[in-house]
Amino acid sequence: MFNPKLYNTPYHTTDLYKFKFLVTGGAGFIGSNIVEYLIKYNAGHVRVLDNLSNGYFENIKDFMGLPNFEFILGDIRNLETCKKAVEGMDFVSHQAALGSVPRSIADPITSNDVNVKGFLNMLTVVKDAPNIKQMVYAASSSTYGDSPTLPKVEGNEGNPLSPYAVTKLVNELYADVYSKVYGLHAIGLRYFNVFGPKQNPNNPYAAVIPIFCKAFIEGKQPTINGDGLTSRDFTFVENAVQANIKAMLIGVEESLEVRELGGLNTSNQQTSKPTNVINPNPLQKHEVFNMACGDQVTLNEMIDILNQLSGQQIKPIYGPERKGDVKHSKASIDKISNFLNYEPLFRFQKGLEIVFEWYNEQFSY
Ligand SMILES: NC(=O)c1ccc[n+]([C@@H]2O[C@H](COP(=O)([O-])OP(=O)(O)OC[C@H]3O[C@@H](n4cnc5c(N)ncnc54)[C@H](O)[C@@H]3O)[C@@H](O)[C@H]2O)c1
Numbered sequence: 001m002f003n004p005k006l007y008n009t010p011y012h013t014t015d016l017y018k019f020k021f022l023v024t025g026g027a028g029f030i031g032s033n034i035v036e037y038l039i040k041y042n043a044g045h046v047r048v049l050d051n052l053s054n055g056y057f058e059n060i061k062d063f064m065g066l067p068n069f070e071f072i073l074g075d076i077r078n079l080e081t082c083k084k085a086v087e088g089m090d091f092v093s094h095q096a097a098l099g100s101v102p103r104s105i106a107d108p109i110t111s112n113d114v115n116v117k118g119f120l121n122m123l124t125v126v127k128d129a130p131n132i133k134q135m136v137y138a139a140s141s142s143t144y145g146d147s148p149t150l151p152k153v154e155g156n157e158g159n160p161l162s163p164y165a166v167t168k169l170v171n172e173l174y175a176d177v178y179s180k181v182y183g184l185h186a187i188g189l190r191y192f193n194v195f196g197p198k199q200n201p202n203n204p205y206a207a208v209i210p211i212f213c214k215a216f217i218e219g220k221q222p223t224i225n226g227d228g229l230t231s232r233d234f235t236f237v238e239n240a241v242q243a244n245i246k247a248m249l250i251g252v253e254e255s256l257e258v259r260e261l262g263g264l265n266t267s268n269q270q271t272s273k274p275t276n277v278i279n280p281n282p283l284q285k286h287e288v289f290n291m292a293c294g295d296q297v298t299l300n301e302m303i304d305i306l307n308q309l310s311g312q313q314i315k316p317i318y319g320p321e322r323k324g325d326v327k328h329s330k331a332s333i334d335k336i337s338n339f340l341n342y343e344p345l346f347r348f349q350k351g352l353e354i355v356f357e358w359y360n361e362q363f364s365y
Contacts, residue, residue: 001062003197005354006238007037009345011245013253020045020131021248022089024076024122025096027055029199030138030191033237034093034244039063049085050096051075053114059198076118079125086122086129091248094122094137097167100205101142104164105323115167116174123174127182136247137175139188139288140168141233141329150296151332154190154288161326172288179286186285187247189240192292192331196237196351197358208299209234209352213359216306221314226321228300233292233330236351239344243291246340250283283339292331293344305349309356 021038025031026048032055038046047070048060063069074081076096086092097115098104104111119137126135142165147158160166171188178184193207201210215222224230246253303316336342346354 002036002040003358006033006197007040007241009242010041011037011242012041012249014249016041016043018044019090019252020047020088022047022049022085022092024049024085024092024094025055025138026050027052027057027060027071028095029055029059029196030194030237030240031055031093031095032059032198033196033241034095035060035063035069037241037245039066039069043068045070045088047072047085047089049074049076049081054098054203056198056200076121077113079121082121082125083128086125086132088131089129090131090133092122092126092132092135093244093248094119094135096122097138099164101162101164101325102322103205104162104167108163111163111167115164116170119167119171120174123178123184123186126186127178127184133185133251134248135175135184135186136244137171137186137188139172139190140165141190141192141290141292141331142326143169143172143190144326144329146326150328151294151330152290153332154290154335162323176286179284183285185251187250188286188288189243189247189291189336190288190331191240192233192235192290192329194235194237194240196355199237199355201359209302209355210359212302212306213356216310216312216314216356217359217363219312219314221317222303223317223319224299224303225319225325226299227318228303228316229298229327230321230325231296231298231328231330233295234297234302234348234351235292235344236346236348236354238346238351239293239342240291242345243289243336243340243342246342247289250340287339289336289340289342290331290333291336291342292333293347294331294333295348296328296330297348302352305352306356309353
């Protein structure tokens with residue numbers, strides 16, 4: 001049920017048993033990892049809303065039947081479904097969206113429907129839900145668009161380069177307006193190329209790390225779009241989970257004092273102390289944070305590491321650059337470190353080792 005390599009560091013200091021969490025998109029890659037953390041640490045209730053359009057029941061099937069887990073098969077484009085999903089909840093981690101720049105270029109209408117209309121539905125039901133203390137949502141590094149500045153710093157964005165980037169920018173604009181007009185508490189996490197277990201390599205719009213891992217396991221040459229010098233701030237999924245947990249709980253963990261944890265629902269008992277110590281600076285009702293490692297890794301460097309890990313000497317095939325992609329990306333993580341006490345405990349190489357091993361074990365794919 002739990003990956004023994006993951007979530008052995010608690011990122012919360014309060015007892016999760018007291019709280020109910022909604023994770024939209026909880027059958028997807030990042031959402032199901034958030035669910036794994038919440039269940040591992042005995043959250044009072046974890047509800048997933050997902051229409052399985054891009055997620056997998058497989059990602060949550062181990063949690064089905066647990067008394068504190070609930071799955072709603074439904075669509076965020078339906079306002080009534082969203083209303084039911086937030087009923088009784090304390091926190092929302094909104095991950096449901098259609099990811100992928102190429103998908104949005106192929107079908108901008110559907111990406112807009114899910115990512116903008118669905119997002120607005122969620123904001124609207126959250127603002128009307130009396131118990132919800134914080135909504136954390138998946139924003140995106142694509143919001144930096146054509147800005148050439150590195151590292152990417154919040155407040156210094158360029159123009160979007162794809163329909164997907166437009167949808168994620170619109171999310172931030174709506175969340176900001178809802179915080180000003182209705183007093184909604186929301187935090188957007190601008191993810192920078194997240195990778196890790198439960199990310200599917202077989203999806204037509206799969207991301208580069210799952211595709212490359214699969215190619216290496218099959219002993220095939222992966223195709224690189226461009227010259228391989230394209231760089232990204234690849235971020236292991238446990239860092240994204242840490243950021244979600246800290247962002248959701250920031251209002252209830254304002255104390256600088258580090259408290260003892262509640263019970264841990266695993267035989268792999270913890271001894272490590274929680275790492276949360278919250279910066280006392282005031283946060284606005286709506287904030288966006290980069291969520292990354294602050295590193296820059298090229299695709300060629302990734303190929304070198306995969307060759308080391310697999311004991312092979314595979315050379316990639318170089319193809320044309322992809323439309324809508326930016327050449328380089330690297331985040332400043334100063335803001336999230338200062339305000340949420342976020343620390344990327346899993347750097348690129350360690351994360352790649354874990355996920356490569358996971359794909360090797362999984363390959364019933
Ligand atoms: N993975 C990354 O590197 C990355 C980078 C930037 C932003 N993001 C954002 O993070 C979030 C999670 O990404 P992910 O990589 O886990 O993607 P994912 O596709 O694995 O997860 C998204 C989940 O949302 C569900 N979903 C899609 N449309 C829905 C709808 N209409 N109603 C209900 N559920 C729906 C899918 O079935 C899926 O389970 C997304 O919002 C994505 O845009 C991801």
